[in-house]
Amino acid sequence: MTELVVTTPDGAKLKARRHGQGQPLVLVSGLGGTAGFWDPAIALLGSEFELITFDQRGIAGSSRGSAPVDIAQLAADVLTVCDAMGVESADFLGHSTGGCIVQTIAVTAAERVRNLVLSAAWLRPGNYLKALFEFRLRLLATDPAAYAESAALLSYAPEWLEANWTKYERATATPPTDPAKQAIVAERIRALLAYDGSDQIGRVAARTLVLGARDDMIVPAFLQEDLAAELAGAELRLLPDGGHFYPGSRTETFAPLVADWLSGRAETMTS
Structure with a gap:
């Protein structure tokens, strides 16, 4: 693994990492925004791909910068990291909010996207997702401990979490009580709530x-089905279980599936 710090035009310093070798695969995480989200899959994917991960602005090892945070800015940050690493084109995999980010890249920088994987992603939020994240936004402001607890309980499949309870304990050990951290999480929630890709989805050619x-339970299957229906020629695969964080809880299924599809080894898949 190699690491570097990438500076954006507005002064954010993004901590980026490079793993493995092969065709570049850029991994963009969701609301949490950490490169570490992908750690369970890196060992399985790094034998076939050059994996690029980074902490998003204001998260973990990256500084905030001065630019307003919205999905367009977060997409620009991804391309800034790619430029710094000399990556002209790549496969892009975005999870949850990361799916909104890479959808935007597929439209605004289509020539840089070879293949696109949208994981636990949506096109437009709908009533359920709006209500859920507005509720989480209120919890963040009034009860940070409950915010962290609800996030852990909603993100994992209950049976898996019961058997891996240390994940819950780690996720809830340090709730976002610092006002500066709360502000960063809040602006990220507002960014995802404001995203609606309906007017651009027809231009995704990858x-x-x-x-x-x-x-x-965070991005329900019906939102993912709607996204696939709006994308001409998109393939849809919904695993029977795994929860929102299935890339970590079902890594041994998730990683080979992604690798096979990107490499063209998988036949056309339907849910």
Whole structure:
């Protein structure tokens, strides 16, 4: 693994990492925004791909910068990291909010996107997702501990979390009580709530896989099905379980599936 710090035009310093070798695969995480989200999959994917991950602005090892945070800015940050690493084109995999980010890249920088994987992603939020994240936004402001607890409980499949309870304990050990951290999380929630890709989805030309889990309680399967239906020629694969964080809880299924699809080894898949 190699690491570097990438400076954006507005002064944010993004901590980026490079793993493995092969065709570049850029991994963009969701609301949490950490490169570490992908750690469970790196060992399985790094033998075939050059994996690029980074902490998003204001998260973990990256500084905030001065630019307003919205999905367009977060997409620009991804391309800034790619430029710094000399990556002209790549496969892009975005999870949850990361799916909104890479959808935007597929439209605004289509020539840089070889293949697109949209994991636990959506096109437009709908009433359920809006209500859920507005509720989480209120919890963040009034009860940070409950915010962290609800995030852990919603993100994992209950049976898996019961058997891996240390994940819950780690996720809830340090709730976002610092006002500066709360502000960063809040602006990221507002950014995802403001995203609606309806007016641009028709311009996504990249070969696309929509991938998720049927028991996702954060981005329900119907939103992922709607996304796939709007993307001409997109393939849809919904795993029977795994929750929202299925890339970590079902890594041994998720990583080979992604690798096979990107490499063209998988036949056309349907849910």
